[in-house]
Amino acid sequence: MSAAAPVRGPVRAVVFDLWKTLVPLPDDVKRQAFTETARALGMRPEELAGPWAQTRVRRETGPLDVYLDGLRADLDAPWDDAQQAEAMRVRRAVHGRGFARPAEGAVETLTRLKALGVPVGLVSNCSSDVRDMLDASALGPLIDVSVLSAEAGLMKPDPEIFLLAARRLGVDSGACLYVGDGHDDELDGASMAGMTAVLLDLGEDHPWAGPRIGGLPEVLELAGYGGRAPDAV
Ligand SMILES: [Mg+2]
The missing domain is CATH 1.10.150 (DNA polymerase; domain 1)
Incomplete structure (x- = not known):
C-alpha cells in the first residue's frame, strides 16, 4: 500500500486518533x-x-x-x-x-489549534462507553467532531470512517491531516480516504514511509501553521 503523500497545500483540519495518541492506553x-x-x-x-x-x-x-x-x-x-x-x-x-491524564502535549496542541480556528476531529476504534468519558474530559470541548466506531458502525482502517469525519468537519479529506500512533492500519486507511496521514512515533516500530512526528505539538509546524492561522481557515 502506498505511503502518505508529503504535506502539501494548506491543511484545513486536523483529525486525531484517540488511544495512545490523545489518551494513553498502556x-x-x-x-x-x-x-x-x-x-x-x-x-x-x-x-x-x-x-x-x-x-x-x-x-x-x-x-x-x-x-x-x-x-x-x-x-x-x-x-x-x-x-x-x-x-x-x-x-x-x-x-x-x-x-483524566491525556497524553503529553494533547491538551496544549488542541488548544492551540482551537485558538488558530482550525477544526479538530477525532476518529477512534472504541466501545460506546468512550463517548461519555471523552465528552467529560479536558479534550471534549477541544474536539469539534468525534467519530467513534461504536456509533458509526464502521472501524478503521475503512476509509469511510475517515471520510465521515471529513464530511462532518465540512472539510475536503484531501485538506485533512490525520495523526495517529499507527494501530489498526489507520494510516493506510486515512491515506486511502485522501488524508495526509502522520505517524505519531511512539517508538513501536510501525513501518510508515510518510511523515512522522515525535510529539503532538509538532503537528502545528508540520501543518505549516507556524503559530499563525492558515489562510482561509
Ligand atoms: Mg491509537
Whole structure:
C-alpha cells in the first residue's frame, strides 16, 4: 500500500486518533480493564479471553450493553444484569483514569489549534462507553467532531470512517491531516480516504514511509501553521 503523500497545500483540519495518541492506553491498563470486566461478569479471564478477542468488531461497532447481551447469549453465560452493569462500571473506571491524564502535549496542541480556528476531529476504534468519558474530559470541548466506531458502525482502517469525519468537519479529506500512533492500519486507511496521514512515533516500530512526528505539538509546524492561522481557515 502506498505511503502518505508529503504535506502539501494548506491543511484545513486536523483529525486525531484517540488511544495512545490523545489518551494513553498502556498494555497493563488494557489488561486490567479486561481482567476486571471478566471478574465482574463472574468469568475467569482466561475463559473470556478468546470470545472477547474474536468479537472485537461487534464490541466496537455498536452499543456496549447490546454487545454484552449478545455475548451472554452466545456463551450461554450465567451473569445477570447487575453483574453486567458492574462490568461496564469497572471498565469506565479503568479507562477513565486515562482520560483524566491525556497524553503529553494533547491538551496544549488542541488548544492551540482551537485558538488558530482550525477544526479538530477525532476518529477512534472504541466501545460506546468512550463517548461519555471523552465528552467529560479536558479534550471534549477541544474536539469539534468525534467519530467513534461504536456509533458509526464502521472501524478503521475503512476509509469511510475517515471520510465521515471529513464530511462532518465540512472539510475536503484531501485538506485533512490525520495523526495517529499507527494501530489498526489507520494510516493506510486515512491515506486511502485522501488524508495526509502522520505517524505519531511512539517508538513501536510501525513501518510508515510518510511523515512522522515525535510529539503532538509538532503537528502545528508540520501543518505549516507556524503559530499563525492558515489562510482561509
Ligand atoms: Mg491509537
